[in-house]
Amino acid sequence: MSENTTTWEPVIGLEIHVQLNTATKMFCRCENRFGAEPNTLTCPLCLGHPGVLPVINQGAVEKAIEIGLALGCTIADRSVFHRKNYFYPDSPKAYQISQYDEPICVDGHLDVGGARIGITRAHLEEDAAKLVHSGGEAGRIGGAEYSLVDFNRCGTPLVEIVTEPDLRSPEQAVAFLALLKNTLQTVGVSDCDMEKGSLRCDANVSVRPAGSSEFGVKTELKNMNSFKFLGDGMAAEIRRQIDLLERGEPVVQETLHYDPGSKMLRSLRSKEEAHDYRYFPEPDLVPLAPSQELIDRLRDGLPELPAARTARFAESYGLPPQYAADLNAEPRVADYFESVAAGADAKSAADWVLNTRPSPVDEIPAGRLAELIGLISAGTITSTIAKQVYELMLADGDTPPAQLVEQHGLASIGDSAQLEAMVDEVIEANPAFVEQFRSGKEGVINALVGQVMKQTKGRADARQVQELLRSKL
Amino acid sequence: MTVVDTLGLTAERCAELLGAREISCRELVEAYLERIDAHDPDLHCFLRTRPEAALAEADALDAAGPKGLQGVPIALKDILCTRGEETTAGSRILAGHRPLYDAGAVTRCRDAGLIPLGKTNMDEFAMGSSTEHSAFGPTRNPWDHELVPGGSSGGSAAAVAAGFAPLALGTDTGGSIRQPAALCGVVGLKPTYGAVSRHGLIAFGSSLDQIGPFSLTVRDAALALQTIAGHDPCDSTSVPLPEPVSLPDAEHLRGVTIGIPTDLLSVEGVEDGVRTSFETTIGEAERLGASIQEITLPTARHALPAYYLIAPAEASANLARFDGVRYGLRLEEPGDTVVDMYGRTRSEGFGDEVKRRIMLGTYVLSAGYYDAYYGTAQRVRTLLLREFAEAFSGVDLIATPASPTVAFPIGERIDDPWAMYACDLFTVPVNLTGLPGISLPSGLSDGLPVGFQLIGPAFSENRILAAAHALEQAIGFDPVPTGYRVGG
Amino acid sequence: MAISSDDVLHVARLANLSLSDEEVARMSEQLSGILEHVAALSSLDLDGVPPTAHALDVQNVTRPDEVRPSWPRDEVLAGAPAAQDGMFRVPPTS
Numbered sequence A: 001m002s003e004n005t006t007t008w009e010p011v012i013g014l015e016i017h018v019q020l021n022t023a024t025k026m027f028c029r030c031e032n033r034f035g036a037e038p039n040t041l042t043c044p045l046c047l048g049h050p051g052v053l054p055v056i057n058q059g060a061v062e063k064a065i066e067i068g069l070a071l072g073c074t075i076a077d078r079s080v081f082h083r084k085n086y087f088y089p090d091s092p093k094a095y096q097i098s099q100y101d102e103p104i105c106v107d108g109h110l111d112v113g114g115a116r117i118g119i120t121r122a123h124l125e126e127d128a129a130k131l132v133h134s135g136g137e138a139g140r141i142g143g144a145e146y147s148l149v150d151f152n153r154c155g156t157p158l159v160e161i162v163t164e165p166d167l168r169s170p171e172q173a174v175a176f177l178a179l180l181k182n183t184l185q186t187v188g189v190s191d192c193d194m195e196k197g198s199l200r201c202d203a204n205v206s207v208r209p210a211g212s213s214e215f216g217v218k219t220e221l222k223n224m225n226s227f228k229f230l231g232d233g234m235a236a237e238i239r240r241q242i243d244l245l246e247r248g249e250p251v252v253q254e255t256l257h258y259d260p261g262s263k264m265l266r267s268l269r270s271k272e273e274a275h276d277y278r279y280f281p282e283p284d285l286v287p288l289a290p291s292q293e294l295i296d297r298l299r300d301g302l303p304e305l306p307a308a309r310t311a312r313f314a315e316s317y318g319l320p321p322q323y324a325a326d327l328n329a330e331p332r333v334a335d336y337f338e339s340v341a342a343g344a345d346a347k348s349a350a351d352w353v354l355n356t357r358p359s360p361v362d363e364i365p366a367g368r369l370a371e372l373i374g375l376i377s378a379g380t381i382t383s384t385i386a387k388q389v390y391e392l393m394l395a396d397g398d399t400p401p402a403q404l405v406e407q408h409g410l411a412s413i414g415d416s417a418q419l420e421a422m423v424d425e426v427i428e429a430n431p432a433f434v435e436q437f438r439s440g441k442e443g444v445i446n447a448l449v450g451q452v453m454k455q456t457k458g459r460a461d462a463r464q465v466q467e468l469l470r471s472k473l
Numbered sequence B: 001m002t003v004v005d006t007l008g009l010t011a012e013r014c015a016e017l018l019g020a021r022e023i024s025c026r027e028l029v030e031a032y033l034e035r036i037d038a039h040d041p042d043l044h045c046f047l048r049t050r051p052e053a054a055l056a057e058a059d060a061l062d063a064a065g066p067k068g069l070q071g072v073p074i075a076l077k078d079i080l081c082t083r084g085e086e087t088t089a090g091s092r093i094l095a096g097h098r099p100l101y102d103a104g105a106v107t108r109c110r111d112a113g114l115i116p117l118g119k120t121n122m123d124e125f126a127m128g129s130s131t132e133h134s135a136f137g138p139t140r141n142p143w144d145h146e147l148v149p150g151g152s153s154g155g156s157a158a159a160v161a162a163g164f165a166p167l168a169l170g171t172d173t174g175g176s177i178r179q180p181a182a183l184c185g186v187v188g189l190k191p192t193y194g195a196v197s198r199h200g201l202i203a204f205g206s207s208l209d210q211i212g213p214f215s216l217t218v219r220d221a222a223l224a225l226q227t228i229a230g231h232d233p234c235d236s237t238s239v240p241l242p243e244p245v246s247l248p249d250a251e252h253l254r255g256v257t258i259g260i261p262t263d264l265l266s267v268e269g270v271e272d273g274v275r276t277s278f279e280t281t282i283g284e285a286e287r288l289g290a291s292i293q294e295i296t297l298p299t300a301r302h303a304l305p306a307y308y309l310i311a312p313a314e315a316s317a318n319l320a321r322f323d324g325v326r327y328g329l330r331l332e333e334p335g336d337t338v339v340d341m342y343g344r345t346r347s348e349g350f351g352d353e354v355k356r357r358i359m360l361g362t363y364v365l366s367a368g369y370y371d372a373y374y375g376t377a378q379r380v381r382t383l384l385l386r387e388f389a390e391a392f393s394g395v396d397l398i399a400t401p402a403s404p405t406v407a408f409p410i411g412e413r414i415d416d417p418w419a420m421y422a423c424d425l426f427t428v429p430v431n432l433t434g435l436p437g438i439s440l441p442s443g444l445s446d447g448l449p450v451g452f453q454l455i456g457p458a459f460s461e462n463r464i465l466a467a468a469h470a471l472e473q474a475i476g477f478d479p480v481p482t483g484y485r486v487g488g
Numbered sequence C: 001m002a003i004s005s006d007d008v009l010h011v012a013r014l015a016n017l018s019l020s021d022e023e024v025a026r027m028s029e030q031l032s033g034i035l036e037h038v039a040a041l042s043s044l045d046l047d048g049v050p051p052t053a054h055a056l057d058v059q060n061v062t063r064p065d066e067v068r069p070s071w072p073r074d075e076v077l078a079g080a081p082a083a084q085d086g087m088f089r090v091p092p093t094s
Ligand SMILES: [Mg+2]
Pocket: A017, A098, A125, A160
């Protein structure tokens, strides 16, 4: 069948909800904090009591503008809050105050891996409460006998970021989300902790024949709470849609939930539930019209963003592009690298920061790591020994690495008489290998090097040992 | 035996008596409470009184020596939240609800030393023009117990007329202060939108709701407005007054131009007696030196249908929070899902009129209808704003009757929603435009009070109060209901 | 514009009101009646007239991002129809 030869192109757009790290909630002055005892961060307003009125948190407005600026958006001259009406126990007013057709940020972009991904909009809204389903089969909504509601999270400021359907693969979508997360962390507006739910991602996924300019029917994948689930969920959904289309069956527009356990997608709303949010302008609030002064002040205050920093790392430290990108996966990693590189060779610093386990980032002060790298460069210790010194530094963070080398006698043996004596010893003790080498089996030299290295306990440079051996043989 | 007769007693006079130590705060509060005990069973103005708390507050003020308005009693519409004291908005769904906080206007009253006597009856969630839609039974008109007092703030209006309190607070979303004031023969003031904090006012139509006072005199209305108006950071739509409220003392209307919207006045359904009283009052204004000018407000007659789209739309969202989860009534049967519980609670908890308006509001906002209904109504609102702005470029004030009719019999309109809605003909244009308006008793028609409405530009309360005061002096209306007059 | 019983049932579902058959019939009649009066608005020329959501001409009303103490949990749960483990208890969501 001809369909089976079709190449399919995935089309992906993301909707990302970011909890802002303001001191207070969006519309009341309750503390905005994760992990408190249930319902200890509530008041009549965030509980939707009769008679309460929302008042906009200026801090949230400024963080939303910062996000918009970081994503190259236009900050709207005027933005308006609407009521989005729906009944659910996590929504105390039975409407969410959100922005609808006049959002605060529009028309931005984020470049990832050379592709420009459009940002349709970023708007302010409030988070819902947390529901705990109990009594039935644990953790299963369907079997619950009752639910309990904790309103601590209710009213947390959210920025919802909506991308254009510009992403073309799950890998690209994941890379986009990683860069977005890093950008938001760098701006300092959110901790973006997916496990705590401060960064949440929904994906709109469709496929179409490659080269087509029309969009296929899309499905919405809800709340994938890790990069892995997001990637796996999208991949699974793309496979499912392609299978359907290749069998000649239609894709149905629906909302799906990816279950990481079974690696299956299931429909969230089984019955056809007409959603009619009846948006209308929130009469309790007045429009936002941020002044140019405010926007300029916030723009001037923005730190260097990951995209720019990645370019700078490649340029000024001479790092390979992948290194520069990997170091910028998280702002604290990039910060740490820069501190290390201030006192050591940049390429080595990058190697240590990216490839060492456990990661030095939270374990070793940057200056100490730079000292360690310095000891290698100076030939004081070998790379092998450096790993050993690193272990010692993990256990004893106070002592400078040079002192640890001294205390444990780990300094390189270098070209000293001691090393020559060891080489002679090994040649003497292994006449058979020596014979084989001399008869042309050059490979056995590695065995001899190994024996010398064993004797030096790694304190010699293997290449130097080999050279010594060759000269003696 | 009380030391003072509360019938016809003004807040200003109360303050004088208290200031001169002719009576104590306790004696005054007791006098009002006694009158309520004696006569409120006939009228049902109050859903609840708070005698112990009121007397304790009176004693504390007596100990300190009252100043200003300290010690003057006030009645509060039961839509205003009072901390720890039941607040129901006239609804079964909130029976027993004790708010965690005081409304902003209530706080200002308490700060001024006014003593709340209790919470007054009202149409459920302020939806109605007769107080018959209270879940707790109707209030009766002090002028004739077979008639309605108007609504939705009927309990507050009737309480002031009946001598149960010299002042009362009501709320006005489409006329709910001015219409009952008219029907009960008292003064009712709806301030400019934003002048009085809505914080703690249980919302009906959020872009329309405003708190205002009932009183026997225009000067008392000014005193009450002084007390409750002003910026409140808890209400994003609250704004500071451009000038302080002053006590009116004008005796004439020289230099004042009053516009008469002839097109609005020509609509059907205005009673002859109301027209006659209105014309007499206009004549009085001329005698006081006002110049009268005919104007047109072509869209004003369309304010009523626009209002009955906007207010229910906002109400449908405002009343969605009553879901049996966090407070108030919950009705639940074994095996219910949360949606079953919602439906059960809301169907039993809300009365017919409230359900009607929730349905209407939900319908006009729903997919496919928004533009035709809600969008259209908001465009009508733009026209109204333009027309009033245009009118106020030529006149200082606009006058209309406050209500097209005098008080009507209990039960007459209860089954005909539009007939009830038509009570708001002259009042809703003012809410849609956020303007201030006052209803002033202008005389009797067949023995029942008629209300005269003065409307001014935004934040022109001082101008309205001054003109209303001058007219009030000229009219000389006796606000004591005929049946309560000595020998009457 | 007549509102059918089906319309009424749909809207009642959106509004979470469970209406009796008699209420549905009455609601259909009364809402249709009200909308007949509203139909008068269609005589107005509203072309090019922008909507007004609010008569008040104010913008940028915000408050500083400073914490105030929250309410004691006992107080907020005291009015709850059902509470358990410091939370509001509701029937199952499905
Ligand atoms: Mg959202």
